[in-house]
Amino acid sequence: MKRFIPYGMFLLGACVLISCDSEFNPKGPYAERMVIYSILMTRTDTQYVRLYTTYDPPAFDPSEVHEERTIRNATVTIRQGAAAVQFRDTMVARDNPQRYGASVPAYIGYPFTIVGLETYSLTVESPSHGSLTATTTMPGKGDVTVLNPFVLRSPQSFNENIIVSARITPPARGFLLRMYIDYEVRFNDAWSPQRTEVPKEVVDAGEERRFVYPQLVRRTTVPVSARSLNAESVVFTNSAYEAVLQQLFNDYGSENLRFSKVVLILTQVDANLYTYYNLANGFQDEFSIRTDQPDYSNIQGGYGVFGAMTEDSTLIGLQ
């Protein structure tokens, strides 16, 4: 009998633990925090701040929450040096009303013209959620030039790509350079203005062609001083430009088409917007071998982003 004692103890211990089927909750203690989105833009004198909070769904599925937890009684201020603009409560139309309804509560600053190369700080003070701040520095005025504009007017006559030089300012971490063709189409003897974006290149994808449009890219140059401009170049292939023209001819016929100009738009974005945009859009890192997707926010103690972007454009006539 004695020899079975260890075995008996073994079983006894096991039986005791059968009842220890401990509770387990993968959710930790929830603490509501503010979520702030604001992108300052030079293209408009109206600036917006979106303000809402995190949420904790009753079960686990976040799509079960159908009411946006906005903060309506906050004081939202953006300062630049000694100047301060206080934002007002407003409502804007929601792009997709399926989950939360048709309108979005937001804060608006108008008239509020943004000045390049200046640093802006955002302060949000809420009686219920405390105070948060964030800062951003606007990129300055850039410029954009086509080095071989003759190709734009007669692409079939030249066997060379369209080379565009963009000069960007030090606060810009990334830039996007887009090319548009402005043209007029005749409908019922009336000429109507239209715009089409030009892809950077055309890729053969089996039987179909695929247009590759410019993406936000990181600057390749290092600024030498706080106000220096650095040149970045972007190439649009001749074949891509021709393909767009050909498509327009096919769509409308040459007798109903009148080309007016090429518009080049240079968008410079600050480091906050550049980093956030890349992470929120699939971690656009061509070098990485990692499969996880990190998050980023420059809102200390909260979530979201306070960023800045500037736009500059150049027109090249096609007549």
Next chain:
Amino acid sequence: MRRELTKNFRELQYCEVCPFIDFRERLVAHAWHVLGKIVTFAPSRIERVCLRVAAAVLLFLITLPQVLPAQGVDVRGVVSDSTSGERLPFANVVFVGTNRGASTNIQGFYLATNVPPGAYTISASSIGYETKRRNVVIQAGQPVVVNFELPPKVVEFSEIVVTGQANRELTEISTSIHLLDQKDLKLVPTTIQEDIFRSIRILPGIVSTSDVNSQFYVRGGAGDQNLILLDGIKIYNPYHAFGIFSIFDSDIIKTTEVYTGAFPPGFGGRLSSVVNMTSRDGKQKEISGKANLNFLSAKLQLEGPVVGDATWVISGRKSLFSETFRNFLRKDVPLSFYDLFAKVTIQGSEHSKYGLQAFTSGDDLRSDNLNEPDYSWRNQAVGFVAAGLIQDRVFINAVGYENNFVAKREPKSTSTLSAASTRVREVGVRANATLYTDSHDLYFFGFEFSFPSLEYNLINNFGVPRRLFSSFVETSTWLRYQTNFGNLQLDGGLHIDLSSLLDREAGLEVFQPRLNMSYLLVDNWRAKFSYGRFNQNIITVNNEDDVIPIFDAWIRVPVGLEPEHADHYVAGIDGNIIPALSTSFQTYYKYYSSLVSYNRDKVDALDPDYINSTGKAYGFETLLRYGIPAIDVYVAYTLGWTTITAGGLTYYPRYDRRHNLNMLAVVHLTDAFDVTARWEVGSGFPFTQSIGYYDRLNLGNIFGGQFVGETGEPYSILGEKNTARLPAYHRMDLSASYRFHVAPINGSLGIHIINVYDHRNVFYFDRKTGQKVNMLPFFPSVTLNLEY
């Protein structure tokens, strides 16, 4: 330079100053001088260091013959199984009535040096075998060969297996070694079938994160820090699909040495542990076969003699997963695997042996569902092993090998995964020599020279094909010395990594010291201490928070990062409280001065994927083994902490387990009937809690000037990394085995029950639904083994 060398050689030939000095001694003296000159002439510091190391090894080899015997006679031989002819490692050979003795090495060879002439009774014993004695008269002159053939004990009923094993480990100087043979593997209740990696999980200091994964973590080390060797061949991915089983059929493994820390100088390139397996040679006396059938796989093994002293063994397994689940459970499990091992061994002269072996395994996970990715894994290895005695006292064990591992992932229509493939290919030579001396001290020395090439191809998140390829040379040599000073045993040496001298990118430390000390306190109680310095410059790529690392790709440590370094300190005390109860208490501290971890702060393409981090692991282990004729009990408990500090954050890795208890009891009810129970209890593994959601805007139309009207997608907010714990794990397995003999067949019928009380151990949970996925439920199975 050439003139200098010529001059020294002339001096060597015509040395008249000391004509009484033997030519060999003069050779040594002059060799030092010449090598000193060479080193001086070497153009760079690295080359000088390289030459110094080469000079030291060369001189060591030159001076070896000087320690050859002078007066007594060497007694040597092999100890083998009388029925199969398989040689028995770790057998004890004792000169009865004297304090002389020796142990057999991994090839079953022993050598007792400088035995005075006279009449002796020599006994040989091994666990599970009858002891044999032979009377030998030793006369001065040539070495005496005394071989032993030990008959297996008919019934293991009275064998105190576990304490026998303990005694064997007690005599080791190392603190962290566990020796397992086939009997030990069979002790552990099987999860459907015996598996070597599942068996070693009962050892103290080893944890696994799930029931359905054989991946193991040793004393706070990551899964890629374990060196897995089969007959000296490195195996990079030793798991069948999902890690459910290892790729090694336990019946082909003769012995397994598991070093859970501070391993000896002969091993390098990994930070945490070594699992060194030696395969069987096959039976010498008869052809026999073994078949095993269970719910999940079928196995057939054949072995026997060829002509002369040659033997062969061939063993193959094929999974029956799909068939079983489809026919009995009406579930589609599109998983299949196979493995095949073949080996031919030729016993050359008396103490030499040559073996040629090949190994292949494959796994496929192919689903008809287009939204589930397909995976495949393939392993192939071939090796030529040679072992034997040269120069009377130098025993050499060498292997030349090539291995190849390939894994592929086909995402099909899966949106969250991309295509990926990985390959490891390696050609290498590894040789280890043991020098026996008059004073019974032992010298070990050897080298390893290999050419691994690592390849990893994937389409990354940006949709860009990435290819990481590295091909390099791994070169190391080692020196080890074992001696006694009264009650103190010392085992020290150096693992000398020459890779950094040949390749500046390797970044490994050249000299990696290793030290083991054992002090006999009283009776059979020993205090032990070990220290070792370890380097590693290849790692696996996976998301360190993955529940199961399904797709592991090996890469070299990225350029610009330090290779991984660790120091192990282990102290302990081992001994028998009573003859039937052996104990071991050890405490360990591992400091990782360099690890390679995810860069958690990466937010930009220019930020590195990986950064160097540091870590530490410390804890306490105890092992109790109790054996009386009717019962064997094994209890292993580990209390451990592991932390990693990366990017300013210190966290517990997901394999950090505070308490881990393994209890194993084998009750021998009759001669032919055993009941085994295993109970494992572990505190919960770390995990990161979800602490809410926010609607993250992707700013998709920001360049059109719009973002305010966007709704955003719910984005899970995680709490501080790994600060919460999963519930405690516990599971009891029962196994009953009945052995029978129906001439000419020996068989056994086993009934196994996994998770007897059906405890729902959490495997993982779905953050989105909160649904818990549990590990193995109550699961009975039956196995049938037949052997003729």
